[in-house]
Amino acid sequence: MDFIPFLDLSRQYQKIKQELLKASEEVFEASTFSLGSDVEKFEEQFASFCKVKHAVGVDNGTSAIVLALKSCGIKENDEVIVPANSFIATAAAVSHIGGVPVFVDCTTDTWQISPEDVKRKITSKTKAIIGVHLYGMPFDVEGIRKIAEENKLLLIEDCAQAQGATYNGVSVGNFGKAGTFSFYPVKNLGAYGEAGAVVTNDDEVSERVKRLRNHGSVEKYVHEEIGFNMRIDALQAAFLSVKLKHLNEWNFRRREIAEFYIGTIKNPKLTFQYVPENCHSVYHLFVATIKDRDGFRDYLNQHKIGSGLHYPIPCHLQKAYSSLGYSKGDLPNSEYLAEHCLSLPMFPELRQSELEYIAQVINKY
């Protein structure tokens, strides 16, 4: 058996190469490279995929959160509750607009933002909650939305890892004032470079995101407010339109792979993420916990199986946030996960023979 990578994007590229080359040729012929009709086309297609009113393409998923927060009126010194068990971009976006991220713990079984801890962390300065649909699985939307409503807090969904996931049958991105997506190449829907989007059912938020991504301007050289250059490239939008047509099929295959892992790996040393019945996960990542994580990772590597860690240091203990004064022990579930998590290979093009080999190797550990 050759080395099985944690992720191999080239297998997918080979399958859709002709479609991608055709799409890029059309962009070069039209010669509009930033915003323009290819971007508008993708925005319409993505809004329809998420069953939302508006999708606004931006340059990456971090910008999407910055623009969502700013468009919804979050200001300097406002506290925004974010999960510690996430990629740092969720918190960093809050910091970029001068806000203060307040980290909360995850639950012990779903590993998602804990409603109980959110309640404990609300102060008079709290203005928003960002929930992250982590690893492709929706967080406890009902629990978090109830707290947001009772405390008059803005709810933003970070959907960077969850294109196509649903909660009670409804697509993520529909539950908060805005939802944000990353199309970083490794995502379930990934660009060939950087890209992201904000989705919303609110006309005003959509208009403001459009304005802010383009230097605060709708009409050329007329600037209503100070904005950013956070525009999406036409080439990336064209590639994303090609890939969006395949996304349901790819997500279906990810779920098949997850079901195979769950059904075939029978090693009591491993614990998998608990997925509640009303959550339809698109398995961006397949994460397990195991006591001897580093030993297990070496063992997989010796048997030519790649793996990942998502995430090895929880956000509240990152050096970047040392000024906020958190210490070890503050958010025990997130800290446990950081020390014991391991992500198995997960991408739609994994072969059945590879999956069987992975399960066999793990069962012998």
Ligand SMILES: Cc1ncc(COP(=O)(O)O)c(C=O)c1O
């Ligand atoms: C949960 C989460 N939020 C935000 C981001 C930021 O997206 P980007 O890397 O496109 O800026 C990512 C992806 O990297 C992510 O996984």
